[in-house]
Amino acid sequence: YRLCGEITSSRLEIKTSGRYTYEMGRALAASPDAADQALFRDWYGFTRELAIHSAFSVNEQERNMARHFITHALELEKKPTDVFGDHASCTAALVPLSPSPDHMFWFEYNFLYVLAAEGKAAKSALGDHTKSGYDQRARFYAVSAEGQLGYAKNVAEYLLFLAETTGMAAPVACQVARAKLGRYAAYSELLADIAPD
Numbered sequence: 001y002r003l004c005g006e007i008t009s010s011r012l013e014i015k016t017s018g019r020y021t022y023e024m025g026r027a028l029a030a031s032p033d034a035a036d037q038a039l040f041r042d043w044y045g046f047t048r049e050l051a052i053h054s055a056f057s058v059n060e061q062e063r064n065m066a067r068h069f070i071t072h073a074l075e076l077e078k079k080p081t082d083v084f085g086d087h088a089s090c091t092a093a094l095v096p097l098s099p100s101p102d103h104m105f106w107f108e109y110n111f112l113y114v115l116a117a118e119g120k121a122a123k124s125a126l127g128d129h130t131k132s133g134y135d136q137r138a139r140f141y142a143v144s145a146e147g148q149l150g151y152a153k154n155v156a157e158y159l160l161f162l163a164e165t166t167g168m169a170a171p172v173a174c175q176v177a178r179a180k181l182g183r184y185a186a187y188s189e190l191l192a193d194i195a196p197d
Helices: 002-007 016-029 032-055 060-076 087-094 104-113 131-142 147-166 171-184 188-196
Strands: none
Touching: 002 188, 016 104, 016 147, 032 060, 032 087, 032 131, 060 087, 087 104, 104 147, 147 171, 147 188
């Protein structure tokens, strides 16, 4: 990012949407709210199931990528990675892992959950633009105030990182913004600063 900022004199555009679902997962995983935690566990379980299914796909590219994502997660947790003998072995290796937004299969597949009909990992359920898909999407509108604050802080921290690293904003301005961000104890405080009455 720093090099791209230097080469373009900070005149660049960065696609950030994929990062936002990751930051939502981080927020839900860290939230003290039980419903937020349940949503993250369901979300994580979806990506795990999709990764396991894809790891045994007849499509070589899909299979290789899924196995790479699974292996990365197992290595991160310092677990054995020789788990691709069969579907059951792979499942048995992944199910005991504590759900984490830092597991690569979650990072790579998480966006598919938002419109997955009934939260199912079946390929036929993905990208469902019917009522079932939008009912699934609605789960994200019920996130707690704690989850919303965590998400907003995560996104803002990421944007500050990009702004400072690419030279779009001065380091001092980013430090001031980070300090202000750190003081918010409630989502309502952040909203009041963004859109005061």
